[in-house]
Amino acid sequence: MYADDGDVPYSEREDWKDVTPVPQNDGPHPLAVIRYPPGFEEVHGYFRAIQQKNETSKRALQLTADVIQHNSANYTAWYYRRRCLKDLAIELDDERIFTDKWARDCPKNYQVWYHRRWLISEISARKRAELSPEEAEKAIQSMAREELQYHLDCMQVNNDYKNYNGWSHRQFILQQFKLWHEELPFVEQLLREDIRNNSAWNHRFTVVRNQTWPLTDTVRTREINFALESIRKCANNECAWNYLSAFLGEGDGKVSWTSVPEVETLCREVLDVAEQQHTSCRFASQALADILEAKGDVTAAVAQYEHLQEIDRIREKYWRWKAELLRHKAG
Amino acid sequence: MVILDGPETLTSEDQHSCEENVLAFFKHVWLSGAQAEICLQREAHLAWLKRGFTSLPPNFAGLDASRPWFVFWIAHAMEVLGDFDDHWAPKVASFLSHCQDPTGGFAGGPSQLPHLAPTYAAVSALMVAGTEEAYQVVDRAAMYDFLMRMKSPEGGFKMHDEGETDMRGCYCAIAVASMLHILTDELMEGIPEYICRCQTWEGGIAGEEGLEAHGGYSYCGLATLCIAGKADALDLHGFLKWAVHKQMTHEGGFQGRANKLVDSCYSFWQGAIFPLLHEAFRQGGSEKVPLPKDHCWFAPEPLQMYLLLACQHPAGGLRDKPNKSADFYHTCYALSGMAVSQYDVSNHTPLLGDLGNLLERTDIYYNVLLEKAERKCTFFEALPPLAVPGREGVGAVRWRQHVASLSAVEVEASPPHQAATGGYGGTASPSARDQTM
Numbered sequence: 001m002y003a004d005d006g007d008v009p010y011s012e013r014e015d016w017k018d019v020t021p022v023p024q025n026d027g028p029h030p031l032a033v034i035r036y037p038p039g040f041e042e043v044h045g046y047f048r049a050i051q052q053k054n055e056t057s058k059r060a061l062q063l064t065a066d067v068i069q070h071n072s073a074n075y076t077a078w079y080y081r082r083r084c085l086k087d088l089a090i091e092l093d094d095e096r097i098f099t100d101k102w103a104r105d106c107p108k109n110y111q112v113w114y115h116r117r118w119l120i121s122e123i124s125a126r127k128r129a130e131l132s133p134e135e136a137e138k139a140i141q142s143m144a145r146e147e148l149q150y151h152l153d154c155m156q157v158n159n160d161y162k163n164y165n166g167w168s169h170r171q172f173i174l175q176q177f178k179l180w181h182e183e184l185p186f187v188e189q190l191l192r193e194d195i196r197n198n199s200a201w202n203h204r205f206t207v208v209r210n211q212t213w214p215l216t217d218t219v220r221t222r223e224i225n226f227a228l229e230s231i232r233k234c235a236n237n238e239c240a241w242n243y244l245s246a247f248l249g250e251g252d253g254k255v256s257w258t259s260v261p262e263v264e265t266l267c268r269e270v271l272d273v274a275e276q277q278h279t280s281c282r283f284a285s286q287a288l289a290d291i292l293e294a295k296g297d298v299t300a301a302v303a304q305y306e307h308l309q310e311i312d313r314i315r316e317k318y319w320r321w322k323a324e325l326l327r328h329k330a331g
Numbered sequence: 332m333v334i335l336d337g338p339e340t341l342t343s344e345d346q347h348s349c350e351e352n353v354l355a356f357f358k359h360v361w362l363s364g365a366q367a368e369i370c371l372q373r374e375a376h377l378a379w380l381k382r383g384f385t386s387l388p389p390n391f392a393g394l395d396a397s398r399p400w401f402v403f404w405i406a407h408a409m410e411v412l413g414d415f416d417d418h419w420a421p422k423v424a425s426f427l428s429h430c431q432d433p434t435g436g437f438a439g440g441p442s443q444l445p446h447l448a449p450t451y452a453a454v455s456a457l458m459v460a461g462t463e464e465a466y467q468v469v470d471r472a473a474m475y476d477f478l479m480r481m482k483s484p485e486g487g488f489k490m491h492d493e494g495e496t497d498m499r500g501c502y503c504a505i506a507v508a509s510m511l512h513i514l515t516d517e518l519m520e521g522i523p524e525y526i527c528r529c530q531t532w533e534g535g536i537a538g539e540e541g542l543e544a545h546g547g548y549s550y551c552g553l554a555t556l557c558i559a560g561k562a563d564a565l566d567l568h569g570f571l572k573w574a575v576h577k578q579m580t581h582e583g584g585f586q587g588r589a590n591k592l593v594d595s596c597y598s599f600w601q602g603a604i605f606p607l608l609h610e611a612f613r614q615g616g617s618e619k620v621p622l623p624k625d626h627c628w629f630a631p632e633p634l635q636m637y638l639l640l641a642c643q644h645p646a647g648g649l650r651d652k653p654n655k656s657a658d659f660y661h662t663c664y665a666l667s668g669m670a671v672s673q674y675d676v677s678n679h680t681p682l683l684g685d686l687g688n689l690l691e692r693t694d695i696y697y698n699v700l701l702e703k704a705e706r707k708c709t710f711f712e713a714l715p716p717l718a719v720p721g722r723e724g725v726g727a728v729r730w731r732q733h734v735a736s737l738s739a740v741e742v743e744a745s746p747p748h749q750a751a752t753g754g755y756g757g758t759a760s761p762s763a764r765d766q767t768m
């Protein structure tokens with residue numbers, strides 16, 4: 001279904017004879033003028049012509065592939081491509097293969113990932129319309145799992161486990177096809193490989209939020225223990241501390257900083273080890289300040305903030321202000 | 332047993348090598364005593380910007396759907412450097428008028444589909460141009476229809492017809508409406524709730540619900556609410572707590588997310604969060620929160636040190652980080668971030684190096700010059716109201732009034748010598764750094 005006469009200019013193609021390309025109109029004072037590479041202007045000239053004719057056809061579909069080849073961020077071409085795919089009621093399995101390469105090679109491209117998201121929704125809608133409910137569900141579930149695998153493949157191929165658009169796709173699949181309950185082992189595997197993987201930490205929270213909300217005490221305790229264990233293994237990891245404080249303090253799903261004594265014990269242990277090694281840990285000091293404040297021990301909490309001003313000079317002003325704020329609240 | 336630094340992983344390896352690259356630039360300056368090098372290379376940047384403004388090489392073909400962005404990035408970088416020449420204004424107006432869609436909004440180039448991102452870029456660039464001719468380009472009635480059409484049932488804005496919805500959409504739509512004085516309650520409807528749903532467990536804002544707090548989306552979400560004077564909807568203390576930790580101890584610049592690398596574009600996205608938060612607290616009533624009077628929590632000098640020493644490309648332009656090439660996006664946002672960091676909340680200028688490094692003051696809500704944000708008012712206020720009468724966002728207006736009520740800007744240049752030995756992690760000697768790692 002794609003061009004096999006790729007090297008023949010459109011102007012010499014028999015099946016494009018009826019179309020007159022439309023040049024780009026930048027006006028008399030163009031700015032940011034791109035010196036287009038060979039072939040770029042011709043393909044876009046034909047694309048503008050097809051848009052003007054409002055033609056959705058096989059050749060228009062093929063043309064969008066050429067436009068995307070020249071510029072995969074051309075959202076107009078992706079949009080037009082979806083219009084063609086819908087109007088022509090084209091089988092969409094090939095289209096998934098078409099996007100495979102784009103999402104893998106241009107992982108930061110919004111258009112490709114959005115197109116893929118649309119495809120998955122469209123394919124599942126069609127399966128539901130065409131197949132019996134059981135068959136449709138089976139086919140959709142297997143497609144969803146392939147998508148999750150595809151996301152993992154993309155991360156591995158690019159050796160980038162933090163690509164924002166990729167994670168967005170994964171969460172869309174989990175949400176759309178109700179697969180959150182199977183997700184925790186995947187997160188744990190990623191965190192075993194890289195305990196500092198911020199995206200995996202975020203994903204863990206979102207998985208928990210979608211599995212159990214409002215939080216039960218059991219799940220909260222499990223998550224707090226997971227954070228504490230991770231801190232033991234690598235205390236200078238901001239993500240683990242952030243994760244811990246997602247369950248402690250004031251607010252939805254949280255319990256008081258004083259309600260889990262192990263947290264204070266660990267903070268003090270980390271600070272002792274740091275002192276022995278003539279260094280410091282701002283996250284442990286910050287958590288300890290929160291605990292001391294929750295206990296109502298303003299003097300000790302302020303002392304932590306004063307310590308933070310010394311050891312974390314880049315945030316000195318913030319820590320000084322936190323101390324002032326605390327004194328102000330205490331009256 | 333507690334281990335401070337667990338086994339090396341992909342994240343820590345990337346961090347160490349990035350840090351070493353950055354510190355090599357700092358070390359060079361302290362060892363050679365070449366403090367004159369803490370100097371903004373204005374002429375080189377301007378020459379490079381001017382070349383790109385007119386013509387871009389073939390490898391930019393992949394950015395053909397972002398041409399209004401180039402106009403904004405370059406025009407704004409020039410104005411921040413104090414050298415946006417008047418002769419550009421008619422060209423900006425003419426070219427962008429060819430990117431405007433008859434149904435409202437601007438596209439990435441002529442005959443493309445209107446899209447919220449180039450719409451924001453185009454309207455901002457027209458504000459930078461700052462002439463009546465430029466303001467007149469925008470069909471405000473069609474623009475309002477376009478913005479309303481982009482409202483998504485989930486609460487945010489779609490980027491284009493049948494397009495994706497994410498946090499960029501909110502900022503682009505609301506900033507544009509506010510700059511054009513057509514912001515209405517119906518346009519804002521559901522937006523605070525949507526943005527609050529995207530404030531994450533870490534405190535910052537994500538691109539979509541469930542995703543990770545991120546500098547760019549955090550600016551977008553916060554600035555949207557601040558423009559409209561509705562930032563109270565967020566947990567501002569949690570936001571601040573997240574944001575302060577994004578300034579890198581050794582590098583001085585900002586990362587976009589926890590455990591990611593420093594990147595100069597976050598100098599603006601993260602750096603502007605602090606004055607926005609400060610103003611949000613102030614507008615919310617500072618009797619509740621005693622605000623710092625002379626700073627907004629982050630450290631401006633180390634940020635400027637990162638930008639001036641590690642991010643300037645010798646051939647002009649600024650880069651994300653050492654060993655990358657310069658590009659217009661990073662040049663625009665590195666300079667924008669530097670400008671934000673040079674004007675504090677009491678109109679003092681925490682400036683690294685000499686006066687030659689001082690940039691023009693910007694509006695933290697729109698990221699155009701403060702003076703340009705003010706200049707447009709006379710024109711747009713005099714226009715007849717649209718069917719649904721709109722206005723500029725009250726938060727943005729109150730901030731400018733507050734800034735104007737403060738005493739004139741006082742310039743305080745801190746000698747580079749003092750800053751370079753100031754004792755921040757970012758300027759510690761490599762051996763001291765190894766001990767604290």
Ligand SMILES: [Zn+2]
Pocket residue numbers: 594595596597651661
């Ligand atoms: Zn960047």
